Amino acid sequence: MSFTRMMDGNEAAAYGAMLSRAEVVPAYPITPQTELISRIATLISEGKMKAEYIKVEGEHTAMAAACGASAAGARVFTATASQGMAHMEEALWMPPGMRLPIVMCMVNRAMAPLGGLRPDHNDSLMQRDNGWIQLYCENSQEVLDTVIMAYKIAEDKDIYLPVAPCYDGYFVSATAMPTTIPDQAEVDEFLPPYKHEMYSLLPWDYRRPARSTNAAKSRYEVQQAHDRAKDVIEEVDKEYGTRFGRSYDGLLEEYACDDVDAVLMTMGSMTGTVRDKIDEMQAEDNRIGLIKLRGFRPFPSEELRELAKKYQAIAVVDRNNSYGSAGGGVVSMEVARALYTLDDKPLLLNFHVGLSGSDVTMRQVGYMAEKTLEAVSKGKVDEVVDWVELHDLGEVL
Amino acid sequence: MASVVRAFRPVVEQEKCIQCGNCQTYCPEGTVMLENGETVVFDYRYCQGCGVCANECPVDAIEMVREVAA
Amino acid sequence: MTENLFDEYYEKSLMQGGTTCCPGCGGPLFWRMALQALGPKTVIYGDGPCAMCAIRNIKLPHFNLHFSFVADASSGMAAAYRAKGIEGLTLVSSAGDGATGDISFGKVSAAAERNENMLQICVDNEAYMNTGIQKSGLTPFGAWTTTTPLGKEALKKEIPLIIAQHNVPYVATVSVAYPRDLVAKIKKAKDIEGFKYIHTVMPCPTGWRFNPAKSVEVVRLGVETWTWPLYEIEGGVLKLNVKPKQKPIEDYLKTQNRFRHMTEDQIKYVQDNINAKRERLLENDGKRVIL
Numbered sequence: 152m153s154f155t156r157m158m159d160g161n162e163a164a165a166y167g168a169m170l171s172r173a174e175v176v177p178a179y180p181i182t183p184q185t186e187l188i189s190r191i192a193t194l195i196s197e198g199k200m201k202a203e204y205i206k207v208e209g210e211h212t213a214m215a216a217a218c219g220a221s222a223a224g225a226r227v228f229t230a231t232a233s234q235g236m237a238h239m240e241e242a243l244w245m246p247p248g249m250r251l252p253i254v255m256c257m258v259n260r261a262m263a264p265l266g267g268l269r270p271d272h273n274d275s276l277m278q279r280d281n282g283w284i285q286l287y288c289e290n291s292q293e294v295l296d297t298v299i300m301a302y303k304i305a306e307d308k309d310i311y312l313p314v315a316p317c318y319d320g321y322f323v324s325a326t327a328m329p330t331t332i333p334d335q336a337e338v339d340e341f342l343p344p345y346k347h348e349m350y351s352l353l354p355w356d357y358r359r360p361a362r363s364t365n366a367a368k369s370r371y372e373v374q375q376a377h378d379r380a381k382d383v384i385e386e387v388d389k390e391y392g393t394r395f396g397r398s399y400d401g402l403l404e405e406y407a408c409d410d411v412d413a414v415l416m417t418m419g420s421m422t423g424t425v426r427d428k429i430d431e432m433q434a435e436d437n438r439i440g441l442i443k444l445r446g447f448r449p450f451p452s453e454e455l456r457e458l459a460k461k462y463q464a465i466a467v468v469d470r471n472n473s474y475g476s477a478g479g480g481v482v483s484m485e486v487a488r489a490l491y492t493l494d495d496k497p498l499l500l501n502f503h504v505g506l507s508g509s510d511v512t513m514r515q516v517g518y519m520a521e522k523t524l525e526a527v528s529k530g531k532v533d534e535v536v537d538w539v540e541l542h543d544l545g546e547v548l
Numbered sequence: 549m550a551s552v553v554r555a556f557r558p559v560v561e562q563e564k565c566i567q568c569g570n571c572q573t574y575c576p577e578g579t580v581m582l583e584n585g586e587t588v589v590f591d592y593r594y595c596q597g598c599g600v601c602a603n604e605c606p607v608d609a610i611e612m613v614r615e616v617a618a
Numbered sequence: 619m620t621e622n623l624f625d626e627y628y629e630k631s632l633m634q635g636g637t638t639c640c641p642g643c644g645g646p647l648f649w650r651m652a653l654q655a656l657g658p659k660t661v662i663y664g665d666g667p668c669a670m671c672a673i674r675n676i677k678l679p680h681f682n683l684h685f686s687f688v689a690d691a692s693s694g695m696a697a698a699y700r701a702k703g704i705e706g707l708t709l710v711s712s713a714g715d716g717a718t719g720d721i722s723f724g725k726v727s728a729a730a731e732r733n734e735n736m737l738q739i740c741v742d743n744e745a746y747m748n749t750g751i752q753k754s755g756l757t758p759f760g761a762w763t764t765t766t767p768l769g770k771e772a773l774k775k776e777i778p779l780i781i782a783q784h785n786v787p788y789v790a791t792v793s794v795a796y797p798r799d800l801v802a803k804i805k806k807a808k809d810i811e812g813f814k815y816i817h818t819v820m821p822c823p824t825g826w827r828f829n830p831a832k833s834v835e836v837v838r839l840g841v842e843t844w845t846w847p848l849y850e851i852e853g854g855v856l857k858l859n860v861k862p863k864q865k866p867i868e869d870y871l872k873t874q875n876r877f878r879h880m881t882e883d884q885i886k887y888v889q890d891n892i893n894a895k896r897e898r899l900l901e902n903d904g905k906r907v908i909l
Contacts, residue, residue: 174698174701174702175698177693177694202701203700203701205693205694205697206732207693207728208727208728208731209724209728211687211690212687212693212725215687215690215694216690216693216694216697218683219663219681219683219690219691219692219693219694219695219698220694220695220698220701221694221698222681222695223681223694223695223698223699224698224702225694225697225698241684242683242687245683351679352679352681352695353661353679353704353707354659354660354678357678357679359679359681574647574834575647576639576641576643576644576645577635577636577639577646578627578628578631578633579624579636581623583620589623590620591620591621591635593621593624593636594624594636596639596641596642597641598642598830598831598833599641599642599831600831600834602831603834603835612831
């Protein structure tokens, strides 16, 4: 039987892993992911979850052990954040190239030294090139559902790629909300047991994928898997919706976008705040909506191009920055590339906000929305990249 | 498998051999064998010509002979 | 005719002839001997390119990541086999000296602490050989490498003794010059549950600068000069397996050009160290050495 109770993001992720019947969990603690792995340790010790927990001595080992376990035939779950993710970097390149369908929660936290314990997206965004699928979640419920969906996507035989459900530390990881935990039997029906067609590491049944001598060819195969993943993510999301009554519009969600001139584009926990502000502003006849980017890898370029035709301006809200970049944050550069091929391009604005985990306030969202609508009315953008937190906007609300 | 480039090849003087089996035991590549416990044979497809067999032979029954360029 | 004979032999010995190793490399020799003891129900996890040259020819399942990943993916594999209820497998995890003693030292230590059910093997050729002879933590005092052109300034790390202090069930040193001892130790390790550690010397003609034909002779001299004592630590108790009459260290050093620049003082320093170590080993032979 499914049931609903208060649950924070970390606990939701642990339940997601349990319901997915993850068999091996190699993990190393790091704030703000610790509650997740200690919850898993508890679930195992209580006999509710049947898994081998490898208490490794670092993230680099965690991911390598995950690779070994995944290739040797076990469904693997792990999680990390920030500095730990950077420490894991070398190992993070292995699963996509080796086609190992590992699921790892990236619990976002800013990188040192100009960070703290609180979240921004620079940690997971610096993993954008290594082949992991990245899905950004807004709240506990989405985290739980995304972990289960992640296995279905990763283990699809046309994909075989690792998937990272990403969610903001504290704002999601430690904030409780009513969360529905689906029924185990229904999850089992949705997610069949793990069987990798390419791998078996047994003397009586030994299989490993043959490596092409042409490295470009192997890399292109991973690229093609990412291209296919766009459809698979949509399909899995739809199927999940049919079975469990919750779905998340695949790679990106349009919120309150009927009859608007411009949109703010967000990722992660700040989306909730933006939803509220958009509602408030639309009530006052401001023609602005919201696009929530859920899938950053693979990046939904085609879908975004279709949507962009409807708007006169898109403002990318980047909870990250890229020093010395071509202009603005990581997401805005992806969006710019995606829209470049359009004949009739919307105006593109970029805001840096919520860096190193500072709150994204209603007032800041209002400021960004007003600037965007101002650009629409002027027909041009004054400040292409705007560091919102450098302005004194007065009261929080 | 690797194609072998070898400067020397081992050649056995069968009359000297005392069948101790050292050549087989210590050949790094596993390309020497004491056939039926009697005759020393080499797998020249894979022998790298390192000379360990000749060095380990207690009666100097194996000689390393320079390969002639084909 | 002869070729068929050899093909049968390769099939039976679980290792194909014709590796890409340097002539005289101890790698394939070690693995051929080890496989005699390990048998066909074995899975190998191997790190590092020098070891890989030999491992590629082994006719058994293997998995590999890079040399900074020692004993970790194999921990994952062990967990997967446990989770799947697969029994009767020997999981071998192998790495070189630089991997085991330097970059992945913490990983080996952690796997020993967790008492992972695997046979961890260190193939020690006393430097980073595949990258072209650079000093590692296990390079001996005085040895020339491309990063120690005047000879290494510090002594070699005693990895087997350090691992033994983790209270693991079995630690042993072996040498390809002593095949019976080597095979017996691996056979013993195979039947023990938990973390087993075997440290083997790996003669390297390329990096140690000697004639490949002398490969076995050189490491035999290593044992005879007590540079490379053969011992095992089982259940915390030390046992010296071979106690040869001690030869002077010059006999060993002069076989390899990596030591040729060493001064008399330096040689004396090495000899004094070996003497002291030999004395301590003999003193503790048969005694519990885990604190």
